[in-house]
Amino acid sequence: MLKPNYVSTTNACKLCTPLGAALAFRGVEKSVPFLHGSQGCATYMRRYIISHFREPMDIASSALGEKHAVYGGAPNLKKGLLNVMKKYQPQVIGVATTCLTETIGDDVGMILREFRKEFSDLDLPEVVHVNTPSYSGTHMDGWTGAVRAMAEQLVVEKARANGSVNLFGGMISPGDIRALKDIFGHFGLDATILPDISETLDGPALLDYEPIPSGGTPLEAIRHMSGAACSIEFGRCLPARTAGSSLQDRFGVPNVRLGMPLGLRETDRFLEALSEVASRGVPRRYLLERGRLVDSLVDGHKYVAGKRAIVYGEEDLVVGLVAFLSEIGVQPVLAATGSRTGEMVANIERVGGDLREQPQVHEGVDFHEIAEMAGELKPDLVIGHSKGYRYARDWGVPLVRVGFPIHDRFGGQRLRILGYGGAQDLYDRIVNAVLEKKQSGCSVGYGYL
Amino acid sequence: MKCEASALLDERREQVHRTGQGPIDMACNRDSLAGAVSQRACVFCGSRVVLYPIADALHLVHGPVGCAVYTWDIRGALSSGPELHRLSFTTDLQETDVIFGGERKLEAALDELIDRHGPKAAFVYSTCIVGIIGDDLEAVCRRMEEKKGIPVIPVQSEGFKGNKREGYNAACKALFRLVGTGDTSRISGISVNILGDFNLAGEIWIIREYFRRMGVEVVANITGDGRVADIRRCHGAALNVVQCSGATLDLAKMMEEEYGIPYIRVSYLGIEDMAESLYAVADHFSEADSDISRRTSELVKEELDLLMPRLQEFRRDLEGKRVAIYVGGAFKAFSLIKAFRHLGMQVVMVGSQTGTEEDYRELEAITDPGTIIVDDSNPLELSAFIKEKDVDVFVGGVKERPIAFKMGVGFCDHNHERKESLEGFVGMYNFAREIHASAMSPVWKFVPRREVRNA
Ligand code: SF4
Ligand code: SF4
Numbered sequence: 049m050l051k052p053n054y055v056s057t058t059n060a061c062k063l064c065t066p067l068g069a070a071l072a073f074r075g076v077e078k079s080v081p082f083l084h085g086s087q088g089c090a091t092y093m094r095r096y097i098i099s100h101f102r103e104p105m106d107i108a109s110s111a112l113g114e115k116h117a118v119y120g121g122a123p124n125l126k127k128g129l130l131n132v133m134k135k136y137q138p139q140v141i142g143v144a145t146t147c148l149t150e151t152i153g154d155d156v157g158m159i160l161r162e163f164r165k166e167f168s169d170l171d172l173p174e175v176v177h178v179n180t181p182s183y184s185g186t187h188m189d190g191w192t193g194a195v196r197a198m199a200e201q202l203v204v205e206k207a208r209a210n211g212s213v214n215l216f217g218g219m220i221s222p223g224d225i226r227a228l229k230d231i232f233g234h235f236g237l238d239a240t241i242l243p244d245i246s247e248t249l250d251g252p253a254l255l256d257y258e259p260i261p262s263g264g265t266p267l268e269a270i271r272h273m274s275g276a277a278c279s280i281e282f283g284r285c286l287p288a289r290t291a292g293s294s295l296q297d298r299f300g301v302p303n304v305r306l307g308m309p310l311g312l313r314e315t316d317r318f319l320e321a322l323s324e325v326a327s328r329g330v331p332r333r334y335l336l337e338r339g340r341l342v343d344s345l346v347d348g349h350k351y352v353a354g355k356r357a358i359v360y361g362e363e364d365l366v367v368g369l370v371a372f373l374s375e376i377g378v379q380p381v382l383a384a385t386g387s388r389t390g391e392m393v394a395n396i397e398r399v400g401g402d403l404r405e406q407p408q409v410h411e412g413v414d415f416h417e418i419a420e421m422a423g424e425l426k427p428d429l430v431i432g433h434s435k436g437y438r439y440a441r442d443w444g445v446p447l448v449r450v451g452f453p454i455h456d457r458f459g460g461q462r463l464r465i466l467g468y469g470g471a472q473d474l475y476d477r478i479v480n481a482v483l484e485k486k487q488s489g490c491s492v493g494y495g496y497l
Numbered sequence: 498m499k500c501e502a503s504a505l506l507d508e509r510r511e512q513v514h515r516t517g518q519g520p521i522d523m524a525c526n527r528d529s530l531a532g533a534v535s536q537r538a539c540v541f542c543g544s545r546v547v548l549y550p551i552a553d554a555l556h557l558v559h560g561p562v563g564c565a566v567y568t569w570d571i572r573g574a575l576s577s578g579p580e581l582h583r584l585s586f587t588t589d590l591q592e593t594d595v596i597f598g599g600e601r602k603l604e605a606a607l608d609e610l611i612d613r614h615g616p617k618a619a620f621v622y623s624t625c626i627v628g629i630i631g632d633d634l635e636a637v638c639r640r641m642e643e644k645k646g647i648p649v650i651p652v653q654s655e656g657f658k659g660n661k662r663e664g665y666n667a668a669c670k671a672l673f674r675l676v677g678t679g680d681t682s683r684i685s686g687i688s689v690n691i692l693g694d695f696n697l698a699g700e701i702w703i704i705r706e707y708f709r710r711m712g713v714e715v716v717a718n719i720t721g722d723g724r725v726a727d728i729r730r731c732h733g734a735a736l737n738v739v740q741c742s743g744a745t746l747d748l749a750k751m752m753e754e755e756y757g758i759p760y761i762r763v764s765y766l767g768i769e770d771m772a773e774s775l776y777a778v779a780d781h782f783s784e785a786d787s788d789i790s791r792r793t794s795e796l797v798k799e800e801l802d803l804l805m806p807r808l809q810e811f812r813r814d815l816e817g818k819r820v821a822i823y824v825g826g827a828f829k830a831f832s833l834i835k836a837f838r839h840l841g842m843q844v845v846m847v848g849s850q851t852g853t854e855e856d857y858r859e860l861e862a863i864t865d866p867g868t869i870i871v872d873d874s875n876p877l878e879l880s881a882f883i884k885e886k887d888v889d890v891f892v893g894g895v896k897e898r899p900i901a902f903k904m905g906v907g908f909c910d911h912n913h914e915r916k917e918s919l920e921g922f923v924g925m926y927n928f929a930r931e932i933h934a935s936a937m938s939p940v941w942k943f944v945p946r947r948e949v950r951n952a
Contacts, residue, residue, distance in 0.1 A: 088539020
């Protein structure tokens with residue numbers, strides 16, 4: 049079937065670029081995300097992020113008005129940085145441009161150089177900047193761009209070899225980051241995970257409001273990334289230039305690119321990579337975890353056998369989900385994303401080896417298009433973030449929520465999908481969604497299923 | 498304990514006041530300070546809030562993807578019929594559009610969407626970037642209006658042109674283009690338009706029911722559960738009833754000037770304000786309908802007989818608890834302060850994103866000495882105020898919620914995204930119940946703030 053080709057977008061299946069950057073900047077210790085643009089963008093993004101994480105999310109803005117739009121935003125950017133410094137005392141400020149400042153052509157790099165010169169008498173924080181026009185890219189470009197900007201702008205010297213591993217995990221949940229830290233720990237490896245939102249976007253109840261939430265990747269650790277034994281980055285659809293590739297090019301830190309460790313094989317690959325760096329076998333606890341996962345796949349295989357799923361979201365998440373579904377006997381019939389890296393088709397073919405038929409794969413689509421295609425595909429199951437809810441409801445099929453945003457359910461920040469443990473959680477949820485649907489749609493109401 | 502100096506930037510001092518401490522002289526309606534994490538949104542947001550609930554219109558955001566995505570069905574504005582407003586339409590401008598202009602894409606998108614959905618009108622919102630690249634929205638809309646035979650209305654809501662207030666104005670201008678284009682015959686002499694209610698969680702249905710019981714015809718809901726055809730003929734109504742300070746007041750003024758329709762300002766929040774609003778409408782029509790006052794007081798009495806005993810139960814638990822309020826428009830704050838008095842609670846901080854000098858003077862007049870009054874605040878200030886005043890319950894919007902929760906403070910969502918109706922007498926009950934449920938939850942015993950105190 050040919051994908052319809054519309055001019056307008058209805059219910060986009062993507063978010064804007066600076067949102068990804070702001071989220072990534074939130075994962076650095078004592079850092080404040082800062083949007084160079086008008087006030088509204090920052091406020092909207094804060095609201096959006098808050099509804100998923102249910103955590104404070106301060107994003108400063110240069111709050112440009114009409115005259116700045118005409119004469120340039122440099123004065124407000126500088127003033128805004130000074131105000132953020134005064135109020136937050138950050139170690140890092142992560143500046144992302146918006147459509148507005150990209151269009152008026154503010155040269156943020158130059159403005160920041162001026163700023164450093166003008167205020168060289170002050171104890172200035174690190175200011176990292178990234179270009180994030182939403183008219184060329186999505187929130188994922190913002191995320192990877194910001195992570196790369198941090199690696200390029202904060203890691204400027206070769207550090208002494210320290211044997212640790214850099215992990216660029218992509219836009220994954222705080223719950224998954226905590227699990228990954230455990231995995232590194234059990235391999236006896238030191239890891240620098242950049243960014244690390246596991247605490248900054250999922251913190252404890254507090255006595256006081258912290259201007260900047262505690263946690264995040266320490267600046268020192270970031271600087272030491274140039275001395276790591278290797279970098280691992282998750283994502284098969286990443287651009288050629290990434291944080292990992294930059295560290296490899298400039299400091300010779302080997303960069304290993306892996307798919308998101310979703311499901312058995314992709315997790316196997318990840319643990320193999322760790323085995324190699326750590327020069328030791330996979331710890332027994334993960335062998336057991338894997339064994340239990342396989343055991344449960346056997347227990348549940350009949351419930352999900354042949355079920356048809358629509359999968360949507362960020363490309364690498366979608367690729368990972370297809371990889372996993374292909375292992376459990378669920379047939380993905382449509383794999384869709386709002387972004388356009390051009391990498392998804394080939395990668396889905398690569399990971400979907402066990403599938404009886406390859407799913408339709410579409411980039412750059414919105415929910416209107418997904419819905420049109422879904423009509424003929426007769427899905428039993430939808431897997432993706434909250435924005436597909438309306439459609440799943442219309443089709444009368446369950447929505448298994450993964451990714452970002454999840455703002456119609458509780459606990460999005462704790463959701464786990466990575467590693468064997470995450471695959472277990474996800475598998476249980478998929479099987480249970482199928483069972484629930486079966487139960488609620490049946491007149492007898494079986495108590496044993 | 499004083500608010501720590503570090504929480505307040507020097508440039509913001511004139512935007513904070515304490516009741517009773519010297520004359521109030523608030524700086525307000527200023528641009529937000531660069532680098533201060535303002536809770537405010539933009540002009541576009543203001544227009545979107547106002548126009549969004551018109552359910553049979555197409556709402557197309559001309560701009561890059563974000564502006565449209567962030568406003569996709571985030572309000573609780575319900576419709577009794579069509580639900581076109583709940584979809585998020587955008588031209589999703591791409592780099593080439595930014596370079597060569599987006600007019601052609603806009604025109605094509607309108608063409609496509611109007612054919613697909615058959616809306617009764619289309620609103621086209623311009624965002625920051627459109628203001629910069631200078632697309633001629635007027636011209637495109639005019640062409641499409643001719644081609645499609647429905648009103649196609651540009652909303653000049655470039656985000657950077659000011660704050661949310663400017664957006665209200667842009668929305669009112671857009672609405673005013675519709676007003677006066679419909680047939681007004683067969684409209685009763687005892688009729689109103691409901692302005693400034695967005696039918697969050699079905700609130701406008703509560704209000705319409707009150708008017709029905711009073712014998713007042715409602716011509717148009719502007720804009721909750723709104724319909725284009727109603728708005729086109731709303732100049733036939735005898736009175737405009739305007740809720741909330743900012744959003745639709747401009748429209749009421751324009752209609753007064755052009756069509757000689759008087760307006761009154763009302764609030765449906767809390768007991769007195771709700772009752773007073775109904776009485777004000779009854780008064781307005783008392784000459785034309787000599788029985789309307791009786792019907793109205795009967796209605797109020799019936800509702801209060803139901804409500805008051807139920808409120809007393811809540812009050813027993815809530816007496817003396819301390820409240821902070823931070824809302825969009827200041828008008829809502831007045832009603833909330835009164836509502837909290839009924840629950841025996843003490844308001845210790847009140848602020849708004851877009852209050853006027855006048856609003857703040859009035860807030861100072863109705864609050865207790867020492868109450869903090871603040872304009873265009875931010876998380877650091879708000880958290881400092883909460884701590885200083887040892888607040889039990891905070892009323893605000895989604896962006897305020899995590900501040901309260903992080904510090905172990907109860908919270909009630911009172912903005913455009915709420916899914917619980919808080920207007921009318923039944924709304925007061927819902928409100929009290931929610932405040933009670935939150936303030937009395939056992940979870941506060943475990944939060945660090947209270948653990949320390951309890952120890
Ligand atoms: S202008 Fe750009 S950055 Fe701002 S909200 Fe819209 S899409 Fe996002
Ligand atoms: S780009 Fe402008 S219109 Fe869009 S959200 Fe940002 S400030 Fe508002």
